[in-house]
Each structure stands twice: as structure tokens, then as C-alpha cells.
Amino acid sequence: MKEIWLKFLCPGNKIKFRLTLIILMLMTGMKMIHAQVRVPKSLTGDIAISNTIAFYAQKEGAQSAIYNGCEYQFDRINVGHAFFNTARFTSGNIICEDILYPDIPMLYDIVRDVLVIQGLNQIQITSLASNRVSQFTCFGYTIIRKSGNSSIGSVPEPGFYQRLYDGRIKAWAKNKKTIDEVTDFGYQLKRVAIENSRYYIEKGGTYFEVDGKQSVLNVLRDKKKEISHFITKKKIKFKKDFNNALVQTVAHYCEIAN
Secondary structure (H helix, E strand, O other), X not given: OOEEEEEOOOOOOEEEEEHHHHHHHHHHHHHHHHHHOOOOOOOOOOHHHHXXXXXXXXXXXXXXXXXXXXXXXXXXXXXXXXXOXXXXXXXXXXXXXXXXXXXXXXEEEOXXXXXEXXXXXXXXXXXXXXXXXXXXXXXXXXXXXXXXXXXXXXXXXXEEEXXXXXXXXXXXXXXXXEEEEEEOOOOOEEEEEEEOOEEEEEEOOEEEEEOOHHHHHHHOHHHHHHHHHHHHHXXXXXXXXXXXXXXXXXXXXXXXXX
């Protein structure tokens, strides 16, 4: 077993520890810190401490808590793919059980609504239990898990929601794909990924689904005249790029609302 030497303040004094002891110390320290340090929802807490925890967690390799999960099985899809934005692993930050893990290679499967991560050996592919993940970031986007319930004002269904705009009112996207089976002209059955994301405005604690200019104006009807003028002036096209149009409109509403 590999041994390491630690030098203390007195010259010539050396104490030899087996690597096993050091690992046990690190694991014990991590458990103590995990019980005491929580990453706030806003991610504005002590990121240095959180990163230190994540560093030691990664040093534990596949035994680290972040890598506990089920082996991910890729779907057979002939046209398109099951993932958000890209089918290539991209590094991002994950808050898993209140611990921040930075720079984790990930895929966001929006067919199953699960986060998929790549192990340190770049071979192990793990699907994380969604209830363990409260938030993650990729491609500069923040994606937050919402539990959802039957109470008024809750999200329509539990799962991950992309935060498009965070202000006095908020805009969200529920990114989703379905797999359709179609037959081509050669009578060959193909599986095709079809995106059918949904969008919401969160206002006064209530989520309103929006799918076009008119539905957005209905939610923001207390400033409907001003919003309509803004949309015309800026030549905002909801049919061309609904995501960007929604963000611009909600942001303007927050600027002019009392």
C-alpha cells in the first residue's frame, strides 16, 4: 500500500501515515462539513467551501456521492436526439443533496427529464435520481427542480424547469421531447425525437402557461397597452423565436411595472 510522509514544524521530525488513514480522515471531514454547510438556492453562499468539498468528493472517484445512481441506457433514436441543446457531454455545475459539484460532464435528457453525468473514467454513464438534484447549470442556463403539488400556484407538473428570466415576475421553460415512431417511404420504422417544450410566466406566485403573443399579453394585461407598443417598436416576433421574445417582453414589463 502506498505510504506518504508528512513534515511538521520541528525539523527532522517525520510522521508516516498510510494512505488509508488519510482517506478516512478526508471522508470523515467531508461528512462533518456536509452536515454543516449548505449551498443556498441563490448560489451566493461560500462557493470556496463548496468547491473544496466537491474537490475531495471527486478525489474519491467513483465512490463519490455524486456518482451514485443507475447506469444510463441510451435510447435508439434515428432522427434527432433525446437531449437539451446537444447530445455531447458538456461540463456544468450541479447541486446534488445541497453540495455544489463544479465542472461535471453532463447531458440533460428531456425525454425522461433526468440528468446524466459522465464518470471520471469517461466510461461510466450515470443517471442521477432527480429528487437528489435541486439545480444545475449548463450552456449558461440555470435549470431548477420544482416539486409541484396540488396547491394553487404550483407548477403544473414536477420536474426540471429552465429559468429564462428572474425578476419581479419570472419566465420558465419546461423543456421536453417525445419519441414518435414513423414509417418512411421505404416502409422502414424510424424513431424520431420531437421537441414540444412549454413556457410559463410566474406572476404573483401563480404559473400561467403561454404559447404566443396574445397569451403573454393576457397575463400582462395590467400593462397591455405599453407592452403591445414595446413589441411593435422592437419588432419582436413570437412565432420566429418564442423563447427570446418571451424574455424581452417579461423584462420590459418588470422595468415599467410599479
